[in-house]
Amino acid sequence: EVVMTQSPATLSVSPGERATLSCRASQNVDTKVAWYQHKPGQAPRLLIYGASTRPAGVPVRFTGSGSGTEFTLTISRLQSEDFASYYCQQYNNWPPYTFGQGTKLEIK
Amino acid sequence: EVQLLESGGGLVQSGGSLIISCAASGFTFRSYAMSWVRQVPGGGLEWVSGISDNGDATYYTDSVKGRFTISRDNSKSTLSLQMNSLRAEDTAVYYCAKERIFGGFDPWGQGTLITVSS
Numbered sequence: 001e002v003v004m005t006q007s008p009a010t011l012s013v014s015p016g017e018r019a020t021l022s023c024r025a026s027q028n029v030d031t032k033v034a035w036y037q038h039k040p041g042q043a044p045r046l047l048i049y050g051a052s053t054r055p056a057g058v059p060v061r062f063t064g065s066g067s068g069t070e071f072t073l074t075i076s077r078l079q080s081e082d083f084a085s086y087y088c089q090q091y092n093n094w095p096p097y098t099f100g101q102g103t104k105l106e107i108k
Numbered sequence: 109e110v111q112l113l114e115s116g117g118g119l120v121q122s123g124g125s126l127i128i129s130c131a132a133s134g135f136t137f138r139s140y141a142m143s144w145v146r147q148v149p150g151g152g153l154e155w156v157s158g159i160s161d162n163g164d165a166t167y168y169t170d171s172v173k174g175r176f177t178i179s180r181d182n183s184k185s186t187l188s189l190q191m192n193s194l195r196a197e198d199t200a201v202y203y204c205a206k207e208r209i210f211g212g213f214d215p216w217g218q219g220t221l222i223t224v225s226s
Contacts, residue, residue, distance in 0.1 A: 034212035036153070043112075043203065044145075044153065046214035055214060087153050091211050095167040097143070097155040 006100035023088035032092035117220030130204030137185035146200035
């Protein structure tokens with residue numbers, strides 16, 4: 001099973017600033033990584049697939065990068081609606097699909 | 109609009125059974141693999157089970173193998189999860205999600221809460 005490890009667990013950033021979230025895979029997952037935004041009481045939302053591709057409708061301030069075992073989600077110019085939890089997920093070696101434990105992005 | 113709507117959650121005693129369902133609309137259901145993903149209270153996301161587009165292949169995480177059964181009815185655009193021998197650690201919000209052909213899950217339903225009391 002591929003273990004996905006996210007850091008930090010909690011990140012405090014001011015609105016308008018940049019947030020950088022990290023995700024490490026325990027083995028090579030190529031670029032088969034997705035990122036999700038999750039707010040309490042809502043459905044998780046796909047932000048990035050293929051490590052760096054944004055689906056239609058996702059703002060350009062969300063940028064994914066990385067390959068192999070190291071991945072990053074960068075959110076530039078944070079807006080109030082961006083404060084949420086974020087999860088990475090690998091789909092290269094499955095089953096099972098595996099998620100990171102999440103990063104909670106808080107307002108500083 | 110693509111929509112997924114879960115139903116069937118609730119309170120069940122440890123060792124009991126429950127079936128949850130997911131009604132899909134707005135897309136060609138029979139063309140996509142589907143999955144169930146759960147979130148335990150205060151925890152992260154955990155993939156539970158998946159099923160191929162035609163239902164011929166099913167997959168489970170180790171902790172639910174032999175207890176949970178995923179199924180689908182493509183004529184009714186419905187996904188189901190039969191859960192037996194429920195344990196306290198199965199307490200979670202269960203989401204159904206459509207698997208994208210190019211990776212990732214999108215969209216997700218709003219989730220249904222299952223509470224297993226001991």
